[in-house]
Amino acid sequence: MADIENPITLRLMTEDDLPMLHAWLNRPHIVEWWGGEEERPSLSDVQEHYLPRVLAEEGVTPYIAMLDVEPIGYAQSYIALGSGDGWWEDETDPGVRGIDQSLANADQLNKGIGTMLVRALTDILFSDAAVTKIQTDPAPENHRAIRCYEKAGFKQHSKIITPDGPAVYMVQTRNTYESAQSCVTGR
Ligand SMILES: CC(C)(COP(=O)(O)OP(=O)(O)OC[C@H]1O[C@@H](n2cnc3c(N)ncnc32)[C@H](O)[C@@H]1OP(=O)(O)O)[C@@H](O)C(=O)NCCC(=O)NCCS
Numbered sequence: 001m002a003d004i005e006n007p008i009t010l011r012l013m014t015e016d017d018l019p020m021l022h023a024w025l026n027r028p029h030i031v032e033w034w035g036g037e038e039e040r041p042s043l044s045d046v047q048e049h050y051l052p053r054v055l056a057e058e059g060v061t062p063y064i065a066m067l068d069v070e071p072i073g074y075a076q077s078y079i080a081l082g083s084g085d086g087w088w089e090d091e092t093d094p095g096v097r098g099i100d101q102s103l104a105n106a107d108q109l110n111k112g113i114g115t116m117l118v119r120a121l122t123d124i125l126f127s128d129a130a131v132t133k134i135q136t137d138p139a140p141e142n143h144r145a146i147r148c149y150e151k152a153g154f155k156q157h158s159k160i161i162t163p164d165g166p167a168v169y170m171v172q173t174r175n176t177y178e179s180a181q182s183c184v185t186g187r
Helices: 014-024 043-049 052-057 113-126 143-151 174-185
Strands: 008-012 060-067 070-079 095-104 133-136 155-162 165-173
Touching: 008 113, 014 070, 014 095, 043 052, 043 155, 052 060, 060 113, 095 113, 113 133, 113 143, 113 174, 143 155, 143 165, 165 174
Parallel strands: 095 133
Antiparallel strands: 008 060, 060 070, 070 095, 133 165, 155 165
16 A cells, blocks of 8 residues: 555566566666666566566565556665675675665656655565564766765665666665664654
8 A cells, every 4th residue: 555655556476477578678768777788688588687576586575666556666675685796795684685676657756756665665575573684785987876876765875786786785774774764753
């Protein structure tokens, strides 16, 4: 159900969403920040790599963001510990989750929708008491994504090198999340 202050909801992605996701992942505004031209996926790539069952084996949960009844974006969360392939090798905390997301439609960028999406996703993740911290790793040149994460409560922690290249490591701890919530609710 939509939060009264946040019209964005997230539902779990299903296999039936994969053709739609394939179309989205080939849109220029997403290709620019999601793998680049050389990673532009075919439908069979998407069916192979984004099948929810396959993602689950990698600790990844995929979501479709909804604005009322309209699917407007893709998001995923992952368990950082044990990601493999050179990702988050120093992580020892099983409670750390990571997030990534992209809005489907270029004409919906820069309208605050991404910030609401990230807030909806952090609400879902922190509703699990086992989650201690949420991280994300935008490219240093992706100023729009960095600003969006900051508005959603993330802080820039450090510059890092990931298997995908340089990134800004951004975090939101449970403490900062709960402090912000209590400021809003007055509790
Ligand atoms: C990243 C993304 C999810 C953010 O969602 P969004 O709805 O566009 O972002 P918001 O409107 O909530 O916030 C964007 C902020 O960045 C600011 N911004 C935009 N371009 C900017 C730039 N070049 N430099 C600095 N700030 C910029 C906007 O002004 C806004 O801040 P403000 O509200 O303080 O003015 C969305 O833009 C997207 O899907 N982009 C394409 C794919 C992508 O980059 N995915 C993320 C990979 S980490």
